[in-house]
Amino acid sequence: MPSPLASRPIGVFDSGIGGLTVTRALMERLPFENIVYFGDTARVPYGVKSTATIEQFAQQIVDFLMQQEVKLLVIACNTISAVAANKIRARVSVPVIDVIEAGARNAVAVTQNDAIGVIATPTTVNSNAYARGVHALNADARVYSQACPLLVPLVEEGWLDHPVTRLTVQEYLKPVLAEGIDTLVLGCTHYPLLKPLLAQEAGSSIKLVDSAVSVAEQVAATLSELGIANPQRAEPDYRYYVTDIPLRFQTVGERFLGRSLKHLEMVQL
Amino acid sequence: MPSPLASRPIGVFDSGIGGLTVTRALMERLPFENIVYFGDTARVPYGVKSTATIEQFAQQIVDFLMQQEVKLLVIACNTISAVAANKIRARVSVPVIDVIEAGARNAVAVTQNDAIGVIATPTTVNSNAYARGVHALNADARVYSQACPLLVPLVEEGWLDHPVTRLTVQEYLKPVLAEGIDTLVLGCTHYPLLKPLLAQEAGSSIKLVDSAVSVAEQVAATLSELGIANPQRAEPDYRYYVTDIPLRFQTVGERFLGRSLKHLEMVQL
Structure with a gap:
């Protein structure tokens, strides 16, 4: 029953x-x-x-x-x-x-070099919650976070494949990509709509983790x-x-x- | 006394x-x-x-x-x-x-060809309040409005003179500039911080009205x-x-x- x-x-x-x-x-x-x-x-x-x-x-x-x-x-x-x-x-x-615990769990399962990037809103990044979530599961992993306050308004404007969005994403991804990450967590529920553009700009060697x-x-x-x-x-x-x-x-x-x-x-x- | x-x-x-x-x-x-x-x-x-x-x-x-x-x-x-x-x-x-009545009043005083552009948030534009304010003072004036939802987050990010902001402003100004306006109202209190960039992109023939x-x-x-x-x-x-x-x-x-x-x-x- x-x-x-x-x-x-x-x-x-x-x-x-x-x-x-x-x-x-x-x-x-x-x-x-x-x-x-x-x-x-x-x-x-x-x-x-x-x-x-x-x-x-x-x-x-x-x-x-x-x-x-x-x-x-x-x-x-x-x-x-x-x-x-x-x-x-x-x-x-x-x-x-x-979403954070679920995303962190998935990122730890996916990464092979223990270098994980996280893009999110400023408050999420400042809370350090993804890093805590990842470290609870894998103390050796390194987490590189980047606050991306403009991506939410860009998604809501519907500029999902617009030169402004591409330029903004390039600017935001530059520091995290420089850390040699192999996994990128989309740490905001708006970002799945940018997945195609993010995948292109991150490059094929980086796996995207969609928290949804x-x-x-x-x-x-x-x-x-x-x-x-x-x-x-x-x-x-x-x-x-x-x-x-x-x-x-x-x-x-x-x-x-x-x-x-x-x-x-x-x-x- | x-x-x-x-x-x-x-x-x-x-x-x-x-x-x-x-x-x-x-x-x-x-x-x-x-x-x-x-x-x-x-x-x-x-x-x-x-x-x-x-x-x-x-x-x-x-x-x-x-x-x-x-x-x-x-x-x-x-x-x-x-x-x-x-x-x-x-x-x-x-x-x-x-701010709207004050800005409309100033725009009517400044324009010489009765063609006024307004940039603002989507709700302000949809309310049609600037056009009403202008028409109450000058029934012959034409008002061309453009919603610019990304400018507030760009200002708050501090990207006041950034290529992304410039590209976004170019995109938003294109349709209003095409109408032959001689006056542009900054219809949002965040926009005065973008005044130098807006002045450059609008060109020297257009007068900016700062509602503040x-x-x-x-x-x-x-x-x-x-x-x-x-x-x-x-x-x-x-x-x-x-x-x-x-x-x-x-x-x-x-x-x-x-x-x-x-x-x-x-x-x-």
Whole structure:
């Protein structure tokens, strides 16, 4: 008999819409799981805010999702993972998967020369969370991080293959490539949309680690271990909650999600 | 005898730190006025949020500043000016100067061929507020607007004279320059920091209108008309309230303000 938890949804949250790339990877890897997404679009971005503020906002989101009776929480935001993942784990009784731990795990598995590059927002880089995550698994690995504050707005502008974006990426990658890395972690949920351009500029000798895919793998393994994967083979239920619905939200959201965005509701925290 | 209002501060507010360029222009134009600045740094940027959310946030800020007993309010944020200036005027008893009306007034005074370009955030452009402001003063003028979502992050990255910024500006200016404008309004408080680069790319035949300077002129005129300019010649009192103090705030803030940032306090709305 399946666990009574099995049919409950997975809760995924982010400061905005970037977490939809993680949601997309989950839908592809686990096509029968119900998902509730929460994006704090009224207060995005978190990457430039202080730790105390991010913790407070994250706590409000977690409380909302726990009221939706989720069976597992995915922190689909690198900034929140970097500064608040441990506090969130201490607060809830369900398993919590975060993008940084998943990405770090995957990077350690992939690297052959123990030299790992990470590109991310300034707050994620300053938190040093990827380096901590990598060193917990492989004390010998070296981690070279680069803050890339312009990549999020470039993705949201839709300049996914634009000379400005290419020049910006070249500028940001120069110092990390000079360190002889063989693995590059895309440490922000917006970056999967730049994967083709990043792959070209990094060169074929460097393996890209997409944290969204890493998260989906880890969620699948966790559900299976705990016996709480959904055994039903029905069309899953997807719901999206946001704190604001700005201009172009539907367009940009669907670009991230790779499918149409239905059952969208605006809520206040 | 001076009005009892005269020694009260001017209240200046913005969604973040961009309004510090307006504050700087006020300090230069009116060196004896006390100023209270409010920046909603926990929820910045507003330029990508919905009208209802922006109105609600602006109302909270105005209530806070009125409690500080300001004698005049300056909306130093183009997005708030575009969507909420009339509601704010209806709500308070003090004069309200907004960047858009000030910039539009200045542009109409400066143009000789009645062809005015405006660069701004997407929300400001979509609000059509500059065009309305210009047409209220000169029904014959043509206004060509261009949304420039990448310029704010470029300024905050400090890439004020960087090839990426130059390429981005060229891309954004191309369509407005093609319209034969003779005047270009910098319709975002971040843009004064790009003035040298914008002047080069626009060319010497185009006059740049800096809304921060326009606001300072209009505030000076209003204080004088109402007889509420501060007659004291003492060192003025400057206070800064923000809803978050993120990484690098001091550095970035001082770059905008052009002086050291003292008496900074974090508050919750």
